[in-house]
Amino acid sequence: xxxxxxxxxxxxxxxxxxxxxxxxxxxxxxxxxxxxxxxxxxxxxxxxxxxxxxxxxxxxxxxxxxxxxxxxxxxxxxxxxxxxxxxxxxxxxxxxxxxxxxxxxxxxxxxxxxxxxxxxxxxxxxxxxxxxxxxxxxxxxxxxxxxxxxxxxxxxxxxxxxxxxxxxxxxxxxxxxxxxxxxxxxxxxxxxxxxxxxxxxxxxxxxxxxxxxxxxxxxxxxxxxxxxxxxxxxxxxxxxxxxxxxxxxxxxxxxxxxxxxxxxxxxxxxxxxxxxxxxxxxxxxxxxxxxxxxxxxxxxxxxxxxxxxxxx
Amino acid sequence: xxxxxxxxxxxxxxxxxxxxxxxxxxxxxxxxxxxxxxxxxxxxxxxxxxxxxxxxxxxxxxxxxxxxxxxxxxxxxxxxxxxxxxxxxxxxxxxxxxxxxxxxxxxxxxxxxxxxxxxxxxxxxxxxxxxxxxxxxxxxxxxxxxxxxxxxxxxxxxxxxxxxxxxxxxxxxxxxxxxxxxxxxxxxxxxxxxxxxxxxxxxxxxxxxxxxxxxxxxxxxxxxxxxxxxxxxxxxxxxxxxxxxxxxx
Ligand SMILES: Nc1ncnc2c1ncn2[C@@H]1O[C@H](COP(=O)(O)OP(=O)(O)OP(=O)(O)O)[C@@H](O)[C@H]1O
Ligand SMILES: [Mg+2]
Numbered sequence: 001x002x003x004x005x006x007x008x009x010x011x012x013x014x015x016x017x018x019x020x021x022x023x024x025x026x027x028x029x030x031x032x033x034x035x036x037x038x039x040x041x042x043x044x045x046x047x048x049x050x051x052x053x054x055x056x057x058x059x060x061x062x063x064x065x066x067x068x069x070x071x072x073x074x075x076x077x078x079x080x081x082x083x084x085x086x087x088x089x090x091x092x093x094x095x096x097x098x099x100x101x102x103x104x105x106x107x108x109x110x111x112x113x114x115x116x117x118x119x120x121x122x123x124x125x126x127x128x129x130x131x132x133x134x135x136x137x138x139x140x141x142x143x144x145x146x147x148x149x150x151x152x153x154x155x156x157x158x159x160x161x162x163x164x165x166x167x168x169x170x171x172x173x174x175x176x177x178x179x180x181x182x183x184x185x186x187x188x189x190x191x192x193x194x195x196x197x198x199x200x201x202x203x204x205x206x207x208x209x210x211x212x213x214x215x216x217x218x219x220x221x222x223x224x225x226x227x228x229x230x231x232x233x234x235x236x237x238x239x240x241x242x243x244x245x246x247x248x249x250x251x252x253x254x255x256x257x258x259x260x261x262x263x264x265x266x267x268x269x270x271x272x273x274x275x276x277x278x279x280x281x282x283x284x285x286x287x288x289x290x291x292x293x294x295x296x297x298x299x300x301x302x303x304x305x306x307x308x309x310x311x312x
Numbered sequence: 313x314x315x316x317x318x319x320x321x322x323x324x325x326x327x328x329x330x331x332x333x334x335x336x337x338x339x340x341x342x343x344x345x346x347x348x349x350x351x352x353x354x355x356x357x358x359x360x361x362x363x364x365x366x367x368x369x370x371x372x373x374x375x376x377x378x379x380x381x382x383x384x385x386x387x388x389x390x391x392x393x394x395x396x397x398x399x400x401x402x403x404x405x406x407x408x409x410x411x412x413x414x415x416x417x418x419x420x421x422x423x424x425x426x427x428x429x430x431x432x433x434x435x436x437x438x439x440x441x442x443x444x445x446x447x448x449x450x451x452x453x454x455x456x457x458x459x460x461x462x463x464x465x466x467x468x469x470x471x472x473x474x475x476x477x478x479x480x481x482x483x484x485x486x487x488x489x490x491x492x493x494x495x496x497x498x499x500x501x502x503x504x505x506x507x508x509x510x511x512x513x514x515x516x517x518x519x520x521x522x523x524x525x526x527x528x529x530x531x532x533x534x535x536x537x538x539x540x541x542x543x544x545x546x547x548x549x550x551x552x553x554x555x556x557x558x559x560x561x
Pocket of ligand 2: 040041042082160
């Protein structure tokens with residue numbers, strides 16, 4: 001659990017982060033969104049003390065972060081930097097092994113962990129382990145950057161626009177990888193982005209920042225349904241609201257027994273995708289299949305549309 | 313094997329052959345002599361002079377490298393930043409002093425021989441290495457230095473595992489400049505009785521023997537070019553090794 005209290009950073013007269021307080025529970029994925037220069041990176045970097053706050057406190061599992069040397073704190077916290085920041089003179093394997101080596105893991109355990117992570121990110125260890133970062137594509141570098149942050153199995157992971165440089169397809173792949181990793185290891189994640197779509201897709205809670213202030217900190221449906229200020233509403237996009245709401249639910253949540261015609265949809269697809277399919281194919285309802293491909297029922301267009309109404 | 317490499321190897325072989333058995337090349341220098349002057353300098357063995365020349369250069373360069381890199385590390389740490397201008401001016405003074413002047417000033421203190429030459433070469437070598445080390449240590453990509461802090465490296469680990477390895481090719485470029493200047497400048501050391509290849513040139517000038525001047529000059533010149541070349545190649549390899557530029561294949 002991370003408890004941030006009245007955290008403030010001043011540069012001379014400029015207050016870049018202004019009395020921000022928020023709590024991230026274990027296993028949550030908190031996303032910080034805001035426009036460029038709103039203080040997202042500064043807030044994130046005060047958590048692992050890459051930036052020392054002017055005032056306020058950060059506690060991790062109840063312990064003030066200032067109670068131990070900064071470098072020891074940072075070894076416990078995974079950090080994926082904006083723009084990957086891989087060490088150009090170290091191979092992919094050595095980059096990923098950085099924190100385990102700093103922590104004094106034995107060689108075999110470290111090597112095993114490196115291969116495990118490479119596999120997890122769909123990079124064949126035999127092919128990629130001994131390459132230099134300059135011999136990878138941008139998307140591969142980014143994945144190695146995240147792998148390095150995860151190497152020592154941190155309970156807490158900080159990510160600064162980790163998917164900024166990725167094309168939409170690799171990006172959505174990387175996002176689902178992240179969710180899978182979080183599920184598997186129970187990692188608590190704080191992720192910075194300026195993309196509301198990404199925030200809604202990934203976050204269990206969203207923190208909206210503007211000019212150093214935390215405007216709202218709430219679960220996605222709450223942010224969409226009841227934006228705290230006009231700025232938050234604008235960030236969500238008024239015309240997008242119903243569709244953003246739909247993207248929060250899965251077909252599985254609305255499936256009912258009964259037959260339907262035509263191409264089936266996966267139970268794990270979002271209601272947004274199901275609705276789009278209904279509109280596109282002109283159907284009132286779609287058959288639903290589970291991951292094994294077995295038919296489990298149907299979903300109705302009207303039920304989906306109902307879910308897109310503003311929650312009361 | 314590329315043509316460039318073959319040429320380099322041939323030049324090196326010729327140089328070594330000449331240094332070891334200069335007499336067998338007498339016919340080359342004969343045309344430069346007058347009135348039955350000897351074509352080859354024999355007062356001292358050319359091999360010994362060359363080795364001593366290179367030793368002096370090596371010692372001066374190693375000392376200059378240690379001091380210059382040490383200073384650059386010091387002034388790029390947070391606590392040493394205030395010494396940055398001071399150390400810059402010291403290194404600059406080392407460079408504005410003509411080597412002859414350093415020799416002249418050093419002789420009364422250190423006496424004749426190798427010592428004043430070492431001091432002059434050392435002072436002369438400082439600036440290029442210092443400047444390059446400074447450039448190398450201060451122009452690292454910020455995301456890389458930030459990542460080094462972010463993973464929890466201590467100051468010392470950051471310096472030894474990240475900053476120095478990445479700055480090494482740039483530092484090496486400074487060493488290369490410094491070595492080449494030193495190889496040439498060391499000849500002047502012979503005027504204060506240091507044992508260097510300058511002895512051959514000076515003997516030639518004193519006895520008006522163009523053959524001596526030419527062979528001393530040639531050996532110094534070819535050595536400088538070969539060393540420059542070898543260090544450039546080493547730099548390129550290091551650049552590629554440290555992933556800072558793609559290897560040209
Ligand atoms: N070292 C510094 N000195 C002075 N001002 C700074 C410093 N670092 C950041 N700032 C200012 O603080 C503000 C917030 O910066 P920050 O990097 O936290 O923004 P951000 O929300 O991460 O933006 P982006 O989305 O562009 O990455 C900016 O206006 C920036 O100019
Ligand atoms: Mg930022």
